[in-house]
Each structure stands twice: as C-alpha cells, then as structure tokens.
Amino acid sequence: MTQIKRLDHxxxxxxxxxxxxxFYADVLGMRVSHENGRYALFFGRQKINxxxxxxxxxxxxxCPQPGAxxxxxxxxxxIEEARRMLRARGIVPETEIVKRRGALGDMRSIYLRDPDGNLVELCSYETGANENA
Structure with missing residues (x-):
C-alpha cells in the first residue's frame, strides 16, 4: 500500500x-486566492479551501458546519512572538502558552478562535524536533 506523505488541503x-x-490572511499571514468563484488560503505547502x-x-x-x-x-x-503578534492585532488568545505534545514531539501552544468559532492552536516545537519531516 502507498504511504500517506503529508496533508495537502x-x-x-x-x-x-x-x-x-x-483572520487567516491579515492576522495569521496566509495568502488568499480567488479563482473561478472559489476562495483558498495558502501557507507553506498546504492549502485550505x-x-x-x-x-x-x-x-x-x-455534515460540514462553520465552527466545527x-x-x-x-x-x-x-510562540512568544506569535502571542505578541496576535495581541498587536487586537486578538486575545483563549489561553496563555501551554505545553502540548504534537506529531513531532514536545511543543508550546496558544489557542484562539476564528470568526466562526473554530479552535485554532498555534504551536512552536521545542528544539530538536525535525519540523521538515
């Protein structure tokens, strides 16, 4: 069987x-595309339709739903830079910086909500994690 390599969108x-x-473009810095009546956001090698x-x-x-x-x-x-950037843009995170365990190991995160109520976690891996994998 072919192995899954990464998330595309x-x-x-x-x-x-x-x-x-x-929120996603001006606050989080993603690039917006609007083609053929469809919107998408791009960051790194990923896309959000x-x-x-x-x-x-x-x-x-x-059952697609806003806020789910x-x-x-x-x-x-x-992550401290992300917190400062959010506050400078008038966004108050739901949490302070917390420790979590992500796909690549230990990380530090803050949580916030987008305009639809989706929970958005921003994280930064602690040293040693291979983020390019």
Whole structure:
C-alpha cells in the first residue's frame, strides 16, 4: 500500500467569508486566492479551501458546519512572538502558552478562535524536533 506523505488541503466552511479571510490572511499571514468563484488560503505547502455553505462543491463532507474544526498550525519562531503578534492585532488568545505534545514531539501552544468559532492552536516545537519531516 502507498504511504500517506503529508496533508495537502482541507476544507473550512464559513458563515462569515470576509471575517474569515481577514483572520487567516491579515492576522495569521496566509495568502488568499480567488479563482473561478472559489476562495483558498495558502501557507507553506498546504492549502485550505474555503466554502461558504454546505455542499458548495461536490463531493463534500456529510455534515460540514462553520465552527466545527479544531486546527493546529506550526509557527516559524518562538510562540512568544506569535502571542505578541496576535495581541498587536487586537486578538486575545483563549489561553496563555501551554505545553502540548504534537506529531513531532514536545511543543508550546496558544489557542484562539476564528470568526466562526473554530479552535485554532498555534504551536512552536521545542528544539530538536525535525519540523521538515
């Protein structure tokens, strides 16, 4: 069997398109694309497709809903920088910095909410984790 290599994209359903694009692009620094009536966000080698209603494009998940996701993004640099950047943009995280265990080992995270209520975790791996794997 072929082994899964990495995540390519996922779909985020939003009820607040403009606020959603602002949050992910202007607050978190992702690049927005709008082609053929479809929105997408890009970061690194990954993509988030943005849908504004369930089953906007088929096939689709059985029960897509705004606010149903729990996402974790690895940031470049110390998590303290991410916290400062968020606060400078008027975003108050749901938590202070906490220790967690991610796919590559020990990390430090902060949690916040996007405009639809999705839980967004920003994390930074402690030294020694091979983040390029």
């Amino acid at each position: 996922f779909v985020l359903t939003t009820a607040r398109l403009d606020e959603c694009l602002h 943005i849908h504004t209603r369930p089953t906007e494009f088929l096939p689709a998940a059985a 996701l729990d996402l974790c993004f690895v940031v470049d640099g110390p």
